[in-house]
Amino acid sequence: MKLLKKKHKPLHINDITIVDDDKLKKAITAAALGNAMEWFDFGVYGFLAITLGKIFFPGANPSIQIIASLATFAVPFLVRPLGGIFFGILGDKYGRQKILSITIVIMSISTFAIGLIPGYNSIGILAPIFLLICKLAQGFSVGGEYSGAAIFVAEYAPDRKRGFLGSWLDFGSIAGFVLGAGVVVILSSIIGNDNLVSWGWRIPFFLALPLGFVGIYLRHQLEETPAFQKHIDTMESDSKKELQQPPKLSVKEVATKYSKSFMTCIGLVLAMNITYYVLLTYMPNYLSGRLGYSEDHGLLIIIAIMVGMLFVQPFIGLTSDKIGRRPFIFAGSIGLLLLSYPAFWLIQSNTIGLIFVGLLILTVSLNCFVGVTASILPALFPTNVRYSALAISFNVSIIIAGFTPAFVAWLVSATNNSYMPAFYLMLVSLIGLATACTMPETANKPLRGATPTASDKEEAKEILSQHFETIEQKVEEIDETIAELEKKRQSLIDQHPKLD
Known part of the structure; x- marks a missing residue:
């Protein structure tokens, strides 16, 4: 209770944290690289879904193979809340830097291990079981990865630049996705589809190991975030003893004690990630499996769209520091509501230019979410429980979002309606609009419970x-x-x- 007295003291210039520019750049780079590692696997797995379906589920028909492959992609999301709780508690106890070093190790090893699994024709049912185990390990580590990386960037970033700097976190995500997709396309064009199915599919997963080593090195060199370090330094001796015990924070406690922040997080994560997975994970299979385009053709279109996203991403983050985050959530939601159906009409036109325009429309809406979410989420919770509360909130909602590719593939197959992804996105837009109406504006403000931070x-x-x-x-x-x-x-x- 004595700590509360500090809140009533006049704010002094020495209370404002001034961030070292070199440390800030290292923090952004290390956090973004970890996210790139995560999405490299998503890109490779999503763009190889048809090939992996043939390898691990060869007895099923092509539609079931795709659904089974995407379902394996989705199942690890069930364990992400467990990983979020586990790493979140440790992150609030031991600090952000140490935990982020651990999560990238687990991600690298589990992704690499996928490339070692023999196919179904060699070891039978053990093949998809081993694949599932590797994906579960990924899901557990990723449960603490994105939340921790977003917090790491947010706690380092000056208040007036948090939107711009936070946008580079998802810049890393998109870059990792582009790299994964690019590797698949280049590999397929060099060795051919037959060799890709035979042995070439393993190569992208093997690349995760050297990428992981780079990420581990960068994160190991980092110092703890100023906000967390200040939180530790200002605690009195009795409180420091309490800090050695992991915070007791359950899903129920987060949902009740921080109910508004909890619902805001869920709404943002659903709107962003469902759109993300429809566009970047499901769409390559939609173009090839549903519309009959060659796999390489569909992949190249998606990669071109994603490269465009890379240039837009920092601009949205920078602009959000000027006009706020909420306008972009409104814009993305309204875009999905009004333009999803026209976008899918264009995508089904059989004309390259119109397909590109349709995908571009969806991409702009997605960018509105992605450009600001990483700077919004960490500002919703106080420092002492930020990692735990955000990881729990984020990963509870990601369970639903993670099943998007498999669910949308099933909807299209069950209804034989090619517009089902559009209807699904229109439904998601309502969640985004509701969130935008109720969420607090966090631009240019200190993180919750923290003193201001300046450049x-x-x-x-x-x-x-x-x-x-x-x-x-x-x-x-x-x-x-x-x-x-x-x-x-x-x-x-x-x-x-x-x-x-």
Whole structure:
């Protein structure tokens, strides 16, 4: 309870954290590379779904092979909340840097191991079982990866640049996806489809190991985030003893104690990731399996779209620091609601230019979500439980999002309606709109429960000055309210004979 007294002390220039520019660049690079590692696997797995279906589920018909392959992609999302709780508790206890070093090790090894699994024709049912085990290990580690990386960037970033710097986290995601997809396309064109099915599919998974080594090295060189370190330094001795015990935070406690933040996180994650998986994981199979395009043809179109996303991503993050995050959530949601059906009409046109335009429409909506989500989510929870609460909230909702490719593939197969993905995205847009209406604006504000963070001394002075101006304005508003209440009070007293 004594810690609360600090909140009532006047904010001093020394209370504002000034971030070292070199450390900030290293933090962004290391966090983004881990995300790239995660999405490299998603890109490879999504773009090889048809091939992997033939290898691990050879007895099924082509439609069932795709659904089974995508379902294997989705099942690990069931264990992500467990990984989120596990790594979240450790991250709030031991710090962000140590846990992020562990998650990238598990991701690298489990992705590499997929490339070692013999096919179904060699070991039978053990093949898909081993594949599932590797995917479960990935899911467990990823449960703490994205949340931890987003927190790491947010706690390092100055308040006025958090949107721009946070956007580079998902820049890494998209870059990893492009790299994974590019490797598949180049490999397929060099060795041919027969060799790809025979042995070439293993190569992209083997590449995860050297990428992981680079990520481990970069993360090992990092220092703890300023916000978490400040949280530790300011705790009194009794509180430090309590810190050695893992915070007892369950899904129920997050959903009740931080209910508004919990629902905001779920809404954002569903809107962003369902759109993400429809466009970047399911769409290659939709183009080839449903519309009859060659696999390479569909992959090249998606890769071109994703390269465009890379250039738009930082711009959206930068702009959100100027006008706020909420406008982009509104824009992305409205785009999905009004333009998903026309986009899929264009995609089914059999004309390359129109297909590209249709995918571009969906991409712009996706970019609106992706460009700001990494800077919004960490600001929803206080420092002492930020990792645990965000990891739990994020991964509870990711369970639903993770089944998107398999579910949409089943919808299209069951209804024989090629517009089902569009209808699904239109439904998701309503979640995005509801979230945008209720979420708090976090742009240019300190993280919840933290003191402000600045890029340099001059910016710190500006922040302090604005802070005092805000307090003065609020005091004036309170004084005006009090004066109005006094008038009303006196008016009522004047109407009563016994009150004076």
